[in-house]
Amino acid sequence: MTDLSSTEPATHRSLKVADARTKKRNAAEKRFRAYGIVAIAIGGLFLLALTYNILKAGLPAFTQYVVELEVTLTQDEFDAAESQMLKTAAYTDIFIGNFEANLEERGVEVPYDGDAIERLLGKVGGDIRSYYRENLDDIGQPVTFQLQTSSRVEGYFKGRVNRDTIVDSRFLMGSDLDIVDALRDAGVLTSRFNWAFVTGTDSGVDNPGGAGIGASAIGSFFMMLVVLFLSLPIGVAASIYLEEFAPKNRLTDLVEVNISNLAAVPSIVFGILGLSVFIQFAHLPQSAPLVGGLVLTLMTLPTIIISTRASLKSVPPSIRDAALGIGASKMQSVFHHVLPLAMPGILTGTIIGLAQALGETAPLLLIGMVGFVAREYPDGVVSGFMDPNSAMPAQIYTWxxxxxxxxxEKAWGGIIILLIFLLLMNALAIFLRKKFERRW
Amino acid sequence: MSFLKLTASTLAVAAVSATSAAARDNVQIAGSSTVLPYASIVAEAFGDNFDFPTPVVESGGSSAGLKRFCEGVGENTIDIANSSRPIRQSDIDLCLENGVTDIIEVRIGYDGIVFASQIDGPDYSAFEPADIFNALGATVLVDGEVVANPHTQWADFNADLPAEDIVAFIPGTKHGTREVFEDKVLMVGCEETGAFDAMIATGMSEDDAEDACIEVRGNGITVDIDGDYTETLARIQANPNGVGVFGLAFYENNTDTLQVATMSGVEPTTETIAAGDYPVSRPLFFFIKQAHIGVIPGVKEFAQFFIANEVAGPDGPLAQYGLVSDPELAATQAAVEAEETLEIQ
Known part of the structure; x- marks a missing residue:
């Protein structure tokens, strides 16, 4: 140490005392780090604000307010209701009649009339009818129903409807809230987890309480199946050929450029293409998850090809050389050695591509998956692909x-469910990458 | 992972889809976003009350719906088009060109168009068609001269209105509502203010004058909304001075955030519209392809259910939601029963 310092010139700079230029450089680095932290903090803040907003607006969708009542439906009442044109309305009337009849013995002592009770209840007729049609033996037996209240009453509990600002309308009168409070105090009106929202189907615009995202989630599932089973083999085969076998010439260059361009094409364009090719030309059914899946396949293919090629490229050439060196054919070297090593990257790319497709709405607008569609569950696999259905993002858009x-509120709740699916898919991608990752 | 397996499954999927691309058993409907809410209510009730599958109802606007309706006859075309305006000769021409010759017109009821603004915003509580025309028309009459609209504030032409900048969110041209807005508000206002006569006096032909009357200013003063009323509502909420055009049912569902303006002194309610007092209302329709009756299961049953007294009548769920029921519903029911088609050429 002493030797070294003695040989230094007179303008010697100590390593321990920073000079002006070093200070400047250090300050620049510090500033850059601060910028980075600020950038991350801003991003984090946005994420927090977004998450908070989504949860605040969406979580109430998972709570349902129901009234409980024991009903005994006689065979005569059942036959009378079934003989009507609007059968569900008849069941609603029966329910309201029963509901009024025993309110007093349950401790509700607020004056009310039948119209008020009708305003408080949601669309209950459909639920009652479908219950009795499936359980014909229960006619004449006491059955306890838990049926939804109207969207205004739910709004009252969830803070949307306020006693001070309520405007009397045929949907809800200010005085109805007294009945609501009395029902709640008497334990007739309770809240529960809204399974109907998670598993149910879409409902008409006058029945927000009956709306569920289940059927459209099934639609999304079948679409993703189509995307997976079409885009993965096609995409991987195309990438392997382009990366490992294709000669480098103008034609393959052109193909490559076009694949990169396709990845940037707005998704609505694929929707128009799908409408004209799959529906108008090929006569596939409208609103079918099969067509939705085909359109999304077109959209996902470039993403999968690009990520597959990147992961094939990242396999060191020495592995190919070694395989070829011990006498493997080109195809053997690719399928026995290169592809397994590239698999984690391919799977990650595919799952990210699928996640993107899962959240896509624009192309579905054009092939009839937006509107009042997701009303029925498919009966089986074929019906799952061919029968009209919606998809989760399209359902959210509709709501x-x-x-x-x-x-x-349902739309925000739907966003939460969609985000859960996306998180699960991304977690799966990370898990697969970690599990199959090889180092060399 | 075996690619053979993957490819085999792909082929299987393709095979399944190829064999079963037949026989649609649900009714397929598209068109007006104004009729969509009513159609979805009826569709849900139809599925709940009948053994037919629930019909699929898509949105897109009256013109878009009629265009798809007129694409031809067959399973991959829609059975019913919803429309918030009567069918036009241009639609009929397209229909005829594609072999859609028998069309049943069904009027389901009436819908009011209301002018509403933020509930805490300026006091836009009473309009005349003349006010709307003076505020939004591209050319108006000022001091006896036909000039490009100079007004920047409502109070500029009517001292009773607030001194606030003019901003209006009106339905885009693909909506049937736009036509009603033009015919029943702008055109009426144009005639009331004398602008129409003044235009004729300057030597314009009647057609040109009519076109000039319904032309709006644009430029951020009138904003065309091509989406749904929720978009209009969002614009109003972001813009305290804004006035928006809504359907009566939409307004009635959002009375806690919107204040409605009277038109010519009449408040829009289902009663005033049914009585014909409120001037800005229009009939709502759907059109059935007769060739699909008996081919696609449930088409006629759905149409009959839609206009049944229990559904479209004054006490039915549609009126409950905001539709003004048609006093002549019985005639419509009979026409659908008899499958009376439009006389077209």
Whole structure:
């Protein structure tokens, strides 16, 4: 140490005392780090705000307010209701009659009339009818129903409807809230987890309480099946050929450029293509998850090809050389050695591509999957692909456009479910990457 | 992972889809976003009350719906088009060109168009068609001269209105509502203010004058909304001075955030519209392809259910939601029963 320092010139700079230029450089680095932290903090803040908003607006969708009542439906009442044109309305009337009849013995002592009770209840007729049609033996037996309240009453509990600002309308009167409070105090009106929202189907615009995202989730599932089973083999085969076998010439260059360009094409363009090719030319059914899946396949293919080629490229050439060196054919070297090593990257790319496709709405607008579609569960695999259905993002879009604010809450709730699916898929991608990752 | 297996499954999927691409058993409907809410209510009830599958109802606007309706006859075309305006000759021409010759017109009821603004915003509580025309028309009459609209504030032409900048969110041209807005508000206002006569006096032909009357200013003063009323509502909420055009049912579902303006002194309610007092209302329709009746199961049953007294009548769920029921519903029911088609050429 002493030797070294003695040989230094007179303008010697100590390593321990920073000079002006070093200070400047250090300060620049510090500033850059600060910028980075600020950038991450801003991003994090946005994420927090977004998450908070989504949870705040969406979580109420998972709570349902129901009234409980024991009903004994006689065979005569059942036959009378079934002989009507609007059978569900007849069941609603029966329910309201029963509901009024024993309110007093349950401790509700607020004056009310039948119209008020009708305003408080949601669309209950459909639920009652489908229950009795499936359980014909229960006619004449006491059955306890838990049926939804109207969207205005739910709004009252969830803070959307306020006693001070309520405007009397045929949907809800200010005085109805007294009945609601009395029902709640008497334990007739309770809240529970809204399974109907998670597993149910879409409902008409006057029935936000009956709306569920289940059927459209099934639609999304069948679409993703189509995307997976078409885009993975096609995409991987195309990438392997382009990366490992294809000669480098103008034609393959052109193909490559076009694949990169396709990845940037707005998704609505694929929707128009799907409408004209699959529906108008090939005569596939409208609103079918099969067509949705085909359109999304077109959209996902470039993503999968690009990520597959990148992961094939990242396999060191020495592995190919070694395989060829011990006498493997080109195809053997690819399928026995290169592909397994590239698999984690391919799977990650595929799952990210699928996640992207899962959240896509625009192309579905054009092939008839937006509107009042997701009303029925498919009966089986074929019906799952061919029968009209919606998809989760399309369902959310539909709800967000409806007049009743109850649907707005459902849209946010739907976003939460969609995000859970996306998180699960991304977690799967990370898990697969970690599990199959090889180092060399 | 075996690629053979993957490819085999792909082929299997393709085979399944190829064999079963036949026989649609649900009714397929598209068209007006104004009729969509009613159609979805009826579709849900139809599925609940009948053994037919629930019909699929898509949105897209009256013109888009009629265009798809007129694409031809067959399983991959829609059975019913919803429309918030009567069918036009241009639609009929397209229909005829594609072999859609027998069309049943069904009027389901009436819908009011209301002008509403933020509930805490300026006091836009009473409009005349003339006010709307003076505010939004591209050319108006000022001091006896036909000039490009100079007004920037409502109070500029009517001292009773607030001194606030003019901003209006009106339905885009693909909506049937736009036509009603043009015919029943702008055109009426144009005639009331004398602008129409003044235009004729300057030597314009009647057609040109009519076109000039319904032309709006654009430029951020009138904003065409091509989406749904929720978009209009969002614009109003972001813009306290804004006035928006809504359907009556939408307004009634959002009375806690919107204040409605009277038109010519009449408040829009289902009663005033049914009585014909409120001036800005229009009939709502759907059109059935007769060739599909008996081919696609449930088409006629759905149409009959839609206009049944229990559904579209004054006490039915549609009126409950905001539709003004048609006093002549019985005639419509009879026409659907008899499958009376439009006389077209």
């Amino acid at each position: 967000a456009a409806r007049a009743d604010v109850g649907f707005y």
